[in-house]
Amino acid sequence: MLILDRVSKTYGDDTEAVREVSFELQPGEFAVVLGQSGAGKSTLLRCINRLVEPTAGRIALDGEDITGAPPDRLRTLRRRIGMIFQNYNLVGRNSVLTNVLAGRLGYTPPSYALLNHFSPQDVEEAHATLSRLGIADKTHRRADSLSGGQQQRVGIARALMQRPRVILADEPVASLDPATVESILETLLDINRKDGVTILCNLHVPELARRFGRRILGMKAGDLVFDTTPDALEAAQIDVLYDMPVSL
Ligand SMILES: Nc1ncnc2c1ncn2[C@@H]1O[C@H](COP(=O)(O)OP(=O)(O)OP(=O)(O)O)[C@@H](O)[C@H]1O
Incomplete structure (x- = not known):
């Protein structure tokens, strides 16, 4: 509550x-x-x-x-507490996958987070979340190459990764x-x-x-x-x- x-x-x-x-x-x-x-x-x-x-x-x-x-x-x-923004707040030059994995940063030890090192389970969950949101085919694209609606789906996927x-x-x-x-x-x-x-x-x-x-x-x-x-x-x-x- x-x-x-x-x-x-x-x-x-x-x-x-x-x-x-x-x-x-x-x-x-x-x-x-x-x-x-x-x-x-x-x-x-x-x-x-x-x-x-x-x-x-x-x-x-x-x-x-x-x-x-x-x-x-x-x-x-x-x-x-996941957050979704009007302007999506993605790192445009990073891949969709990296942006989604950022949702796990709160769970990742800071030294690993610095290196963008995520567990295989996290990576698997990110793929599953992108599939659920219908943008699995965009996984390796730069975030800023997506349409607004697709970018917002990445934002939602990132929030979901926080569980x-x-x-x-x-x-x-x-x-x-x-x-x-x-x-x-x-x-x-x-x-x-x-x-x-x-x-x-x-x-x-x-x-x-x-x-x-x-x-x-x-x-x-x-x-x-x-x-x-x-x-x-x-x-x-x-x-x-x-x-x-x-x-x-
Ligand atoms: N960082 C800030 N510094 C000073 N005033 C601010 C700041 N952020 C918002 N305000 C002011 O606070 C009031 C509420 O703004 P807020 O953005 O929360 O409203 P909103 O309903 O979300 O509107 P919008 O949808 O346009 O963002 C406005 O008068 C705004 O100018």
């Missing part, structure tokens, strides 16, 4: 990106954080794995405090065409259902949030303004989020 308790992040003196946000995610949930650009979605997600240090509040995963964890403990906790309890997906489909958007979100849903991985996914498109999220957390100007299900989500709530009428 992931618990956020009054989490806040202020950048500098006065940019309150996230203000006292609290919620709990049960294992296996698929939750979407919905909000317009600048609402604080990305900051919120990054607070969870402490890519951004929260200014206040507490975050815990499976009863373990993330917010107060010292560096070595944080490294262990981060293994359980995560939770995947944080920060606008994972914002740069993709409509057909690829569908297939990437279907892939995340499949991982959620089959592997039981809890997913917290930032999206700015209400229609996608409603179709793929099993729970929708609305953020506006740093505040969590609603926490509801797709069926209960009302058009008026969306309009408030975007300060304009948005048809669903």
